[in-house]
Amino acid sequence: MKHEILAFDKSVEPLVFHVVEAFSKKSETLAFEVKLPAGCDAQLKQIMGWSTPLRGDEGYDLSPSQAAAIEALTGKQFYDDDHIFQLTCNVY
Structure with a gap:
């Protein structure tokens, strides 16, 4: 069985999504x-x-001010004192 080797084109920026x-x-x-x-x-x-x-495998702890800015960006209120919040960067 012949296997094809796939290589990523490093000139193309990866598609990153954030959570x-x-x-x-x-x-x-x-x-x-x-x-x-x-x-x-x-x-x-x-x-x-x-x-x-971004590489697409990062994770960042969010400060209250960063969380507030992201809430404004998303239009969703999520921040509270009962949770630790992190922003992850993920490659498609």
């Missing part, structure tokens, strides 16, 4: 997720203070 994950402070289990809309990369870059391109 806010909320973890229970008591059990540290995932309680819920908030998917961010496509096309918000520029706003997230400013909110998070990113200066380098």
